[in-house]
Amino acid sequence: xxxxxxxxxxxxxxxxxxxxxxxxxxxxxxxxxxxxxxxxxxxxxxxxxxxxxxxxxxxxxxxxxxxxxxxxxxxxxxxxxxxxxxxxxxxxxxxxxxxxxxxxxxxxxxxxxxxxxxxxxxxxx
Ligand code: FES
Numbered sequence: 001x002x003x004x005x006x007x008x009x010x011x012x013x014x015x016x017x018x019x020x021x022x023x024x025x026x027x028x029x030x031x032x033x034x035x036x037x038x039x040x041x042x043x044x045x046x047x048x049x050x051x052x053x054x055x056x057x058x059x060x061x062x063x064x065x066x067x068x069x070x071x072x073x074x075x076x077x078x079x080x081x082x083x084x085x086x087x088x089x090x091x092x093x094x095x096x097x098x099x100x101x102x103x104x105x106x107x108x109x110x111x112x113x114x115x116x117x118x119x120x121x122x123x124x125x
Contacts (some may be wrong), residue, residue, distance in 0.1 A: 002119065005020075008113070008116075009116050013031060027041055027107055028049070029109060033077045037078070038118045039080065039094055040084065040106075046084060046085065055091065056073050056078065058077045090120065
């Protein structure tokens with residue numbers, strides 16, 4: 001398992017953001033409403049930096065047929081919107097909100113010894 005230090009846990013409060021390098025890839029770390037999320041910091045569309053994106057409740061809709069959405073609302077599960085052209089990703093799963101076939105890797109954020117770390121979740125064994 002690889003882990004990279006983000007910050008002191010008590011200094012990374014709601015609204016904090018950071019970018020770390022894990023296994024050669026930039027990862028955006030975002031504290032939203034007290035929960036920390038880590039997602040690849042490279043939009044699948046054209047490489048936008050998600051650490052600069054707006055975070056908000058994810059848009060959900062009841063689709064009755066292709067192109068027809070009866071009800072749209074924002075849920076409590078957060079998403080991040082790419083600042084370049086607006087692609088939106090669920091922060092927990094990394095799945096594109098409008099196309100479940102597109103997904104960015106997400107990573108675990110753990111606290112140890114008063115610090116926050118991003119991990120790749122893989123065992124070294
Ligand atoms: S680069 Fe992210 S939406 Fe275009």
